[in-house]
Amino acid sequence: MSFDQLASELQVRKAASLYRGRKVLQSPQQPEVVVDGKAYLAFCSNDYLGLANHPAIVSAFKQAADEYGVGGGASSLVSGHSFHHHALEEELAAFTGRPRALLFSNGYMANLGTVNALLGKQDAVFQDRLNHASLLDAGLLSGARFQRYLHNDVDSLTQRLSKTQARRSLVVTDGVFSMDGDIADLPAICDVANHHKAWVMVDDAHGIGCLGKTGAGCAEHFGLSEQQLPILMGTLGKAFGTSGAFVAGSDVLIETLIQHARTYIYTTSMPPAVAAATRVSLKLVQTEQWRREQLTSLIQRFRRGCEQLGLSLMDSPTPIQPIMIGNADKAMAMSAALRDKGLFITAIRPPTVPHGSARLRVTLSASHTEVQVDRLLDALDQVK
Template sequence: MPDGLTRHLEAELNALREAGTYRTERELEGPQDAEVKVNGREVVMLTSNNYLGLANHPRIRAAAREAVDAWGYGMASVRFICGTDSLHLELEERIADFFEADAAILYTSCWNANEALFATILDDPDAVFSDELNHASIIDGIRLCKARRHRYPHADLEALEKLLDEDESRHRVVVTDGVFSMEGELADLSALLDLCERKRATLVVDDSHATGVLGARGRGTAEEQGVHGRIPITTGTLGKALGGAAGGFVAGPRAVVETLRQRSRPYLFSNALPPMIVAASLAAFDLLDAEPERVARLRENTRWFRDALRERGFDVREGIHPVVPVMVGDTALAIRLSGELFERGIYVSGFGFPVVPKGEARLRCQISAAHTRDELARAVDAIAEVGQSAGVIVA
């Protein structure tokens, strides 16, 4: 006989089912790639963060396999207790160089990195200013810290300036996503840097969706905007463009990184990143540097896809990022179209309220350097077909 709590949760789950917002997961029968196998058939994957197509790349797979043989499977503890592999140190140095930072520290995810950062470096007399559309991991990371919290309207630098002017805290940190993942929209890092410098604040950028994606060498939003090497503190993930397995990091001044190593709870109390993932991530950085044409192909694929959808009459917002939202308005419609597209061999997610504002539901397409033109063309045809019958084509 279920207890009261279990019955309560069952009722809530049933309510989700009735509201049509219960999430189900599709079962993949093979590797994550430009096309994936589901229910015995191949479908075009248009909704993963596999931006550079490295999630199933032979060199990445080989690096992981070789590392299992050379370094074993797991670390079986945290680094300050059981030791640090040379591989961890090598990857941290690589990440620091990548961002032209003094130092970097690894976590098992960017979620953990964001959870670690604010609570460790800020205290009672300090303040943090966060864009209202920042990622959930930043929001939760800030919740864990004792500093005063301010939320500024999305990308509104005038409002941010006013908040900074009214605040007299000891240390002030402004934090933004480099790329906002529902829109593929870039933060204006140059303007934010300028504001932070004038107002005695430290800028933190979570560049998870731009690392390996933006800038000619894939260095991210800052490189794209001509301010590479100037961001005081960067957080990011190895779980998207750079192989897509797991791992996150903070890169910044040595004192910040050393403080995190001494005091941050996810570093001190949670297992180290497994060596196979560290080795494969190093291979991903090698591939990015050896083949910058991957970044160019991703850019070109994205441009082609956006243009093709616009030619078919869709409302596709301006942008250069491989997140390409196709606006459909209504949440139920976005979910329905996502299902219809899947039937046509295109795997794309529909997002609606509360993840995005009411009336702005969308199909969020994500392009990869691994997509062939044929795969993208099939996706555009299918989106046009279902969009036409649903009346969401604007032209």
């Protein structure tokens, strides 16, 4: 069988400036990186608190690798649930103010496993139109009636919830939307869901670590209890600087996931050293408030600068600061022009974002400096 048809489809994608390519990172995640042999100042990492290369976290990883080896060796329900996995789950539960937490290998698997463990064909799932692909896939695979409400629109959600006759209803939303950077109106979403006896699940991948007094994310930011927000998912590969994900909630929820979440049951556990490193990262997230303060200061500085330059930013108070370009060709050209000036920023194009909304997705880190942000603004002024 020939792959000619696939080759033709790839050419169409290239012609539309929608072709994706990989570049090779040859340095740690940090503001100044080496990519494909060239030095850049990077503004496209999700290492929001600057912890991915923190010496204490690296040291904890090395020590645990010496003690436990590298691989998890088995699924968590066989022999892969180590001391560090168990301790991290308990610490994440306390951190989020939930009774229990359960580790997954990554956020995609956490979302697929959770939604499919809770829902079936008799149920309904209601999702924000701009939810992450993993949430959309999870809802479609569950077999539940799949409905999408207008972005961050509680009235649109209310209309759909009021008409359902499903056995169970699950409202699913990003906490911080990964391509726009705005925050879900969680208090209103939780209120309307509770009124209609629906569960709420939040994917807080981009909020955990960044929002809230101690970095516990959207739930802490809005002061939402486990009863108001019963299903909380967070990832560890962004603000925490390590890898993996977790779901936090009630004892019944976590036991249900252990029994029914196929992406938990049928996969090897994360390396114990990653769990050990994350335990150190969690302490830094909680105690080093200055990282969030630095991040907030840089976000404000960047937004003021873009306003002065006449650049179109989206309404985002988070480290995700997309510059709306519109045309995919233009976004790609601006990204290339910035690389020529030594800045590494990715152009985001359809189908990741809707057609006509291509953008430069600028992400800031607590490890950036004001001088580096000003250098970015100067470069944007030259290429805009």
